[in-house]
């Protein structure tokens with residue numbers, strides 16, 4: 001078998017180049033988070049802050065349909081855990097779902113529901 005020497009030299013040279021690039025320290029500044037989970041006395045509030053901000057911001061929760069029932073939030077949190085591999089222990093699912101449905105779903109107090117409707121309804125309705 002014949003080897004082409006210049007071709008064999010390419011990988012080590014390429015490696016040297018990438019090692020040098022990795023030596024350069026780069027800093028990035030992420031924009032400050034502007035949205036936060038709505039404060040609550042429910043036990044799920046602390047849990048959601050601990051477990052639901054690692055992959056995405058609050059917006060995904062905020063923009064779910066306001067009439068979403070408990071079963072919807074349950075399925076969503078289980079999807080985060082099982083499909084997206086979020087490290088959420090089984091025992092915290094119930095309090096997190098409870099917080100979600102009472103804060104962003106159809107178990108919110110009536111005045112909060114009216115406010116959410118005003119926020120998404122076209123002007124004048």
Ligand code: HEC
Nearest residue numbers: 051052054055056060061064076077080084085086087096
């Ligand atoms: C391991 C990463 C991860 C964690 C932790 C996580 N999520 Fe998600 N979440 C995702 C991904 C990925 C999507 C889908 C994004 C897409 O489709 O663009 C998503 C989407 C969502 C959506 C949008 C609706 C949907 O079903 O896609 C909601 C609501 C949501 N997450 C809520 C939560 C809540 C509540 C928690 C905490 C219990 C949580 N997430 C924790 C990864 C995560």
